[in-house]
Amino acid sequence: MGGRHLNKFAGTCVTAALAVALSMGTALASPYERFAGTTIVVSWPAMTHFAAAEKLVDEFTEETGIEVEFDTLQYLALRDRQLLEMSKPRGDYDVVSWVVMWKGEYVTKGLLTPLSQFFADPTLVDPDYDIDDIADAYLQNGGVVGGEKGYLAGKSGALYGIPFGAETSFLAYREDIFAEQGLEPPRTYDELLVVLDRLKAAGIPAMTSRGATGHQVTAAWLMHLAPLGGRIFDEAWNPTFNDTAGVKAAEVLREVVRTGPVGIPAFGLGEASAAFLQGDAAMYLDTIKIAAQVRDPNLSRVDGLVGYALHPVGDRCGAETGGFALGIPANSQNQQAAFLFIQYMTSKLGDQRIVELGGDPIRMSTLEANVGNFAEYQTVLEQLPCADADWRPLIPEYNELNVDILGQALTEIITTDSPIQPIMDAAVEKARAMMERAGYYAWNDYRAAAN
Incomplete structure (x- = not known):
């Protein structure tokens, strides 16, 4: 082995x-x-x-x-x-x-x-x-x-199973940069968008993020979907991520890419973390594991300069699990x-x-x-x-949805200026076809035919 x-x-x-x-x-x-x-x-x-x-x-x-x-x-x-x-x-x-x-x-x-x-x-x-x-x-x-x-x-x-190496999300931010710019850590998504623009205007890359095609960019979008009130499916397994919340989460992610360090569309978790640890971004919104890395002199140039705050709230609080x-x-x-x-x-x-x-x-x-x-x-x-245990749907089909459907659609969103709604609509149709193949609607179809 x-x-x-x-x-x-x-x-x-x-x-x-x-x-x-x-x-x-x-x-x-x-x-x-x-x-x-x-x-x-x-x-x-x-x-x-x-x-x-x-x-x-x-x-x-x-x-x-x-x-x-x-x-x-x-x-x-x-x-x-x-x-x-x-x-x-x-x-x-x-x-x-x-x-x-x-x-x-x-x-x-x-x-x-x-x-x-x-x-x-x-x-x-x-x-x-x-x-x-x-x-x-x-x-x-x-x-x-x-x-x-x-x-x-x-x-x-x-x-x-028993959790081991489990995580939730929070906001890590550069206390020195925020003090110099007269900023407070954002508590809401409205405040987050203001901070992104303020930092960008000051010539400071605002927030790092994952963005690589596939599961990485999907994870980045999910960071915003839950607190903005969205879900991938409704209670009947109909895909709903093209609704107002899903589109808003994609808009936020596009703004993070616009105002953040160069290279986000190629960043996995490691690259996104490194951008913050090496001083190339003022904020990091992802797994709490960043804190231990901040303290590691082999990884970090920012130890002693970082503060921690709650994941910003939109329509609800909804941190990662x-x-x-x-x-x-x-x-x-x-x-x-x-x-x-x-x-x-x-x-x-x-x-x-x-x-x-x-x-x-x-x-x-x-x-x-x-x-x-x-x-x-x-x-x-x-x-x-x-911390939202339903942050993403942990169904057997999730890998296909995560990588092949959402992962492709979100890459188009963060790398182009194309309208977001049609991209999300097309992804929803692919997700519905996947769920149909997997049999999620079989009982509903059976009852409809019987009646």
């Missing part, structure tokens, strides 16, 4: 509790004892959060005796590799980390194991785990499948050990260690306990109640 590396069981330390027990001559049974010597294989992305987490994996191995191998890939390559492995009768993976957009496809194809059976087993579940402490929007967005709309919480929903989750393939041969790994990495103690190691927390208690240590955590706590 490309990118695989092995964290060996060092056997040089034990937990404090176990050390005390041994010093007292007390033989205490460990919940991990029967799994010692097991090797699990984890598929996750080559990203900073996961690189930081590998140090915690070493601690997991030291405590449990469960060895961990990684198949680490660039995140855009994960889906194809995971689909291949999870479709086999016996797969190589025991834990997979997926981007939230893939969860519906994986479950529809029967590739994931529900986690409820493990949480019901008292020999496996840590009574101090406290799943309610995990940010609700992260848990719904990354791990729940089968509820409302097929991908949100509800009575028919089931838990297939996204990132990754951890789950167990249905064809894993080591499912219980895999669950223990996921539980360890996302526990209260694990979440705190992730923060100390430079990763991103998923728990409210971790954010609250570290407000004084990280400048952005108070803003994240205030933002999470507005």
